[in-house]
Amino acid sequence: MHDQLTHLPVAIIGAGPIGLSAAAQLLKRGFTPILFEAGNQAGANIARWGHVRMFSPWSYNIDDAAATLLKQQNWPQPAAHEFPTGSELLEQYVTPLAAHPEINPHLHLNTQVQYVSRLNHDLLRTEGRDQAPFVLRVSSPEGEQDIIAQAVIDASGTYQTPNWLGTHGVPALGESESTEAIAYGVPNILGSARAQYINRSVLVVGGGHSAFNALQDLVKLADEHQDMRVLWGVRSTSVTNVVRSPENDELQERRRLEVRIQKLLEQGRIEVFTELEIDTIQRKNGKLMVQSGSKALPPVDRIIAATGFRPNLNLLAELRTSLDPATQSPIRLAPLIDPNLHSCGSVPEHGLAELSHPEPGLFILGIKSYGRAPTFLLRTGYKQVAAVVSALGTPEALTISQTFTAASAVTTCQG
Ligand SMILES: Cc1cc2nc3c(=O)[nH]c(=O)nc-3n(C[C@H](O)[C@H](O)[C@H](O)COP(=O)(O)OP(=O)(O)OC[C@H]3O[C@@H](n4cnc5c(N)ncnc54)[C@H](O)[C@@H]3O)c2cc1C
Structure with a gap:
């Protein structure tokens, strides 16, 4: 890091658990x-x-540096072996951490980062680039502002950019016009969204744990409301390929959920449609008609798209990132997490080398660092933060970023 930049703050995009962990770890090391x-x-x-x-x-979900801060405030530490809901994670960890007197003054809510660049340097301009601070365009109810920073940690997650139902990665024909009857992610079927699902035919699409959660809740609702129909569509040739994490899965709660789904399948509570490649969704007489090649599914009232998420890379478009073309994760991390290569949830330890970009001082961390790969765990994210924060401002961080330039020099055009 150039000496003139070290007085500047380190900008963090997103106050999820990883952004907050980054704040806690930066404070511990004397950064602002x-x-x-x-x-x-x-x-x-x-x-x-x-x-x-x-x-x-809980033992996987709490960052050590954050816990140290929280303990100063007589924080009632949750029991290590218990499994919180998302709301409990917020109430018992994220919210108190954000309110901590050392973190709170640095936190700006209702403030969206729209673009990140380097001062006076668009993407093309190289000369003096490494010495230029970052500039973040932020937008809040007070208006727009440019913020200058020595480094940027993008921990903005992926939940706001879900994948489409369309098999080609773009919306299925008619999908964009049907979104009021489609829930992307995991709707609260037994709570706030209940009325939308009572006595409806519902198709859940996707082969991951979000789909399992939705299916489980729909069957519970169907226990009380007899006119429901629960359909499940997967790309795979068989659901046994989908509900199959190893008996010795280190995450017992994940295994338990799979066992529950297996039981519901055996009981015939879920109608399964395999080899689903949705190309068209049409509305007809108030129903959604889903077409997969020559195969038409039964008409449904609603669809739950549990088809995963993708990173929003627009805000980094003026920076020199090096991303894997398939997973959209940092290129050196991709081989460790690519679901085309690995089926398990365990990911080898990784650090600065895997998380760097040709743009020194830029780091994409947390679930966004996994791009489209689905296996992220908070525990891994906290280790990412520790690796990056401990290297910030050291020559090591700059050297690793420069190895990208060296690699691209080998393929420089000779003509
Ligand atoms: C249903 C479900 C269950 C899960 N269960 C687990 C689990 O059991 N264990 C586990 O480890 N992980 C689980 N995950 C993965 C999980 O989402 C994360 O581990 C965790 O939320 C990732 O934290 P993060 O800080 O990287 O991202 P997020 O929690 O997504 O936080 C990103 C933050 O950035 C903000 N943001 C986005 N864009 C901008 C912008 N442009 N400017 C400013 N702010 C921005 C967002 O509002 C958000 O607050 C689950 C995910 C889902 C969907």
């Missing part, structure tokens, strides 16, 4: 964080799935 949160509360993305029970216990 400046933390921007688009929502009206810290953990705004988690608030959207607050009703879901997490499959990782």
Whole structure:
């Protein structure tokens, strides 16, 4: 890091658990964080799935540096082996951390980061680039502002950019016109969204744990309301390929959920449609007609798209990132997490080398660092933060960023 920049704050985009952990770890090392949160509360993305029970216990969900700060405030530390819901994670950890007197003065709620660049340097301009501070365009009810920072940690998550139902990665034909009958993510079927699902035919699409949660809740609702129909569509040739994490899965709650789904399938409570490749969704007589190639599914009232999330990379478009073309994660992290290569949830330890970009001082951390890969755990994210924060301002961080330039020099055009 250039000496002239070290007096500047380190900007953090997003006050989820990872952004807050970054703030706590930066403070511990004597840096000044400046933390921007688009929502009206810290953990705004988690608030959207607050009703879901997490499959990782408290011992995985709390960052050590954050816990040290919280303990100064007589924080009642949650029991390590218990599994919180998203709402409990907020109430018992994220909210008190955001309110902590050392963190709170640096936190700006209702403040969205719109663009990040380097001062007086658009993407193309190289000369003097490494010495230029970052500039963040932020927007809040008070208006727009440019903020100058020595480094940027993008921990803005992925929950706001869900994948489409369309099999080609773009909206299925007709999907964009049907979104009022489609829930992206994990709706609160037994709570705030209940009225939308009572006595309806509902298709859940996706093969991950969000789909399992939705299916489980729909079957519970169907126990009370006989006119419901629960349909499940997966890309795979068989659901046994989907509900299959190993018996010795270190996350017992995840395994328990799978066992529950297996039982519901055996009981015939869920109608399964395999090899689903949705290309068209049409509205007809108030129903959604889903087409997968030549196959038409039974008409449904609602669809739950539990099809995963993707990172919003627009705000980093003026920075020199190096992302894997498939997962959209930092390129050196991708081989460790690519679901085309790995099926398990465990990811090898990784640090600065895997999280750096050709742009020194820029780091994408937390669930956004996994791009489209679905296996992120908070425990991994806290280790990412520790690796990055401990290297900030050291020559090591700059050297690793420069290795990207060296690699690209090898392929320089000779003609
Ligand atoms: C249903 C469900 C269950 C899950 N269960 C688990 C589990 O059991 N264990 C586990 O470890 N993980 C679980 N996860 C993954 C989980 O989402 C994360 O581990 C955690 O929320 C990631 O934290 P994060 O800080 O990286 O991102 P987030 O929590 O998504 O936080 C990102 C923050 O950035 C803000 N933001 C976004 N864009 C901007 C912007 N431009 N400017 C300013 N702020 C912005 C958002 O409002 C948000 O508050 C689950 C996810 C889902 C959807």
